Amino acid sequence: MEADAIIIGAGACGLMCAVQAGYLGKKVVLLEKGAQPGAKILISGGGRCNYTNLLVQPAQFITANPHFLKSAFSQWTVEDTISFFETYDIQGEEKTLGQLFPVEKNAKDIVKLFKTLCNDFGQEIHCNAEVGEIHHTGDRYQVHYLQNGQKKVLEAPKLVIATGGLPIPKMGATDFALRYARKLGLQVEQTAPALVPLTITGKDEEWFASLSGNAVFAEVSNDKASFEENILFTHWGLSGPAILQISSYWKAGETIKINLLPQQNISSLIDTERKQQGKTLLSTLMHRYFTRKFTDAMGKYLPLHQTVAALTKAEMEEIHQRIHEFCVKPAGDKGYDKAEVMRGGISTGELSSKTLESKAQPGLYFGGECLDITGWLGGYNFQWAWASGFVIAQQL
Structure with missing residues (x-):
């Protein structure tokens, strides 16, 4: 199978990355550990999905380096998020403190939109895919994974890690991104439950x-x-x-x-x-x-x-x-069972703020919650997920 990139994690960041790559004519394959994509999107906002916030600024994020966010948020703004969803008939309505929810639609409609777009662009989503070893040789990434009891391998020149953080382990959350980053010698800021x-x-x-x-x-x-x-x-x-x-x-x-x-x-x-x-x-x-x-x-x-x-x-x-x-x-x-997000994560100092590419390993990108970027309650973390997914897609 020929693909321009492999995306591990079909959450908000991974799905947006796949769709934006599709706009650019790039072929990607998403590997999702869970039984369906967008599992955390589906439960967000009590199923209503507070998908962004009109007041987003870097100051509303906890990170060792708030300046890191400026590039991503200039490349993909709140207005871009609103426009993206409006294009597909998901209108936003402000509830309180800048929180935007879909009008007469909900989290299921948002996940359905991403699945439909991925299908339209020919982006493949492989669910129940448990990633094991990752090998990087030359300019290729080889990802070994287990799907429904079968061992499988994918290869691509680019690899995106968008597996989220540690909250809600019963929904499949793991420390995959953190373990892989540590294996590569990347710095990981101390993690803890947040919005808990x-x-x-x-x-x-x-x-x-x-x-x-x-x-x-x-x-x-x-x-x-x-x-x-x-x-x-x-x-x-x-x-x-x-x-x-x-x-x-x-x-x-x-x-x-x-x-x-x-x-x-x-x-x-x-x-x-x-x-x-x-x-x-x-x-x-x-x-x-x-x-x-x-x-x-x-x-x-x-x-x-x-x-x-x-x-x-x-x-x-x-x-x-x-x-x-x-x-x-x-x-x-x-604890993580009840936390909405994770504080801490992979140090932003390990990545380019303009591309989210690893400084140590070309062709490797990290996005979404696995990074040391934690937003306030009320759509901030979704805006970071969409923005980071967009930024990475431009590099694939």
């Missing part, structure tokens, strides 16, 4: 668990970042968009701060209430901004049954701190 729920244990475990299912709009921060979105209490700790976001900047042993009323000042609200109706109970005032269950739970820390007029200066300070600087020290995170 955080766990609470010890003396506070029962209190958090009692609030399971309650959501609060809050600002969550540490000394590295700050996010203002919902937090969700769970039976094992904290989740929700703001928690997932801060988790990418959090390390075990660190404390995070939660401002439970980011767009108000509790002290000012109490002062105003004192002037209007001093007999109002603190619990009554709190219930205007929080659910009854959450308000009652805060009784562990606050004098809810005091009237606002009777609150002392010390109580006011305690209330202000508990509402605006609620400190939490998570015990850990829910």
Whole structure:
């Protein structure tokens, strides 16, 4: 079989790379370990697929070298992503914070589009293909793989590794890209789960668990970042968009701060209430901004049954701190099973930022999540996958 390139991994990056190569008249073969291409695309956004974000900038990515992203994002912009999908009748609709979702379509339609385009261009997708050895001799790459019990071999002058990261191993995620990079002597930045729920244990475990299912709009921060979105209490700790976001900047042993009323000042609200109706109970005032269950739970820390007029200066300070600087020290995170992406990965210093080709080995390219590039929640990681797939395709 004659092919211009072999792409290992038929996720967002690999599929976009194959389609863009097709536009250029290049023939590629995709090897996918799973039973179907685009498995993680299918579960993204609860099956709705938040496929890009209108606000994408390099600053919204965690990487040792943010400047590395500039070239790829200039070659394939958010507008290019929108235009690409619109060409095939997938219109985008902004939900919140720049997040773009398909209108009246979903993740299945996006995967179907890529499969259709690959078929139209004659790009082959081999599923259930477990890659074993890779040999590089002269200007050829030889990939040995096992498919449905049969040993097979492919050869091509270019090789693309787009196998993703470590999250959701039950869906087939592996450390293939990281192992191969290390085998070649490439630097790999320390990896960890990112965009992942955080766990609470010890003396506070029962209190958090009692609030399971309650959501609060809050600002969550540490000394590295700050996010203002919902937090969700769970039976094992904290989740929700703001928690997932801060988790990418959090390390075990660190404390995070939660401002439970980011767009108000509790002290000012109490002062105003004192002037209007001093007999109002603190619990009554709190219930205007929080659910009854959450308000009652805060009784562990606050004098809810005091009237606002009777609150002392010390109580006011305690209330202000508990509402605006609620400190939490998570015990850990829910791991790769629940993480949306991986932090860390193959060092960007090993690749050309313009082509994503390995500096050490010509004809070898890495794209998508396996690199040390981790985006925020909300379509950022998809934009990186599409962009890196496009960039690599231009070189095949």
